[in-house]
Amino acid sequence: MASGPAAPHYEAGLHSIAYVTTPNENSAKELARKIVEQKLAACVNVIPGLTSVYEWEGKINEDSETLLMIKTRTSRVDELSKFVRENHPYSVAEVISVPIENGNPPYMDWLSRTVREKKT
Numbered sequence: 001m002a003s004g005p006a007a008p009h010y011e012a013g014l015h016s017i018a019y020v021t022t023p024n025e026n027s028a029k030e031l032a033r034k035i036v037e038q039k040l041a042a043c044v045n046v047i048p049g050l051t052s053v054y055e056w057e058g059k060i061n062e063d064s065e066t067l068l069m070i071k072t073r074t075s076r077v078d079e080l081s082k083f084v085r086e087n088h089p090y091s092v093a094e095v096i097s098v099p100i101e102n103g104n105p106p107y108m109d110w111l112s113r114t115v116r117e118k119k120t
Contacts, residue, residue, distance in 0.1 A: 010108050013099040016077050018052060018070040020084055021094045028066035034087055035070060040080045042114035045069040071111055074099055075118040 007023075018041075022028040025048045032044035047067040054061055072080055074097075081095040 010103055010105055012101045013074055013110055014116040015100045015103070015108060016072060016097040017100060018072060018077060018080055018095055018097040019070075019084040019087070020068040020070065021050065021065045022068065023065060024064075025066045027089055028068055031084070031087060032070075033082065034066055035068075035080065038083060039115060040076055040083055041070045041072040043071045071100075073112070073115045073117065076115060079118060086101055 021030070022031060025046065028046045028048075030044055035041045035044055045068070047069060050065045050067045051064050052061075052065045054063075068082065077097045081097075084093050084095050
């Protein structure tokens with residue numbers, strides 16, 4: 001069997017997915033657009049129809065929310081989190097992230113080209 005050129009290798013953890021909940025689809029789309037315009041993410045998926053059950057100020061709450069799934073560089077997560085805090089309707093915005101361990105190399109390359117490394 002002939003072998004072609006080696007597939008590009010992805011460096012685990014170079015990129016992350018950040019999750020942010022918002023009160024509704026309109027606020028989610030507005031925040032997503034701002035994040036992409038600021039080049040803090042290459043892509044933001046807006047996922048409506050989420051139900052969140054959580055404790056807040058001693059009370060159990062159940063709310064409909066919309067989830068943002070944000071694809072960015074790991075080096076930009078702190079900057080993304082700050083931007084979300086400054087532009088989110090909640091007083092305490094959820095911003096949690098997980099590193100991407102593996103991915104489709106052409107997609108990960110596009111993500112790298114779209115979201116540049118944090119400027120030092």
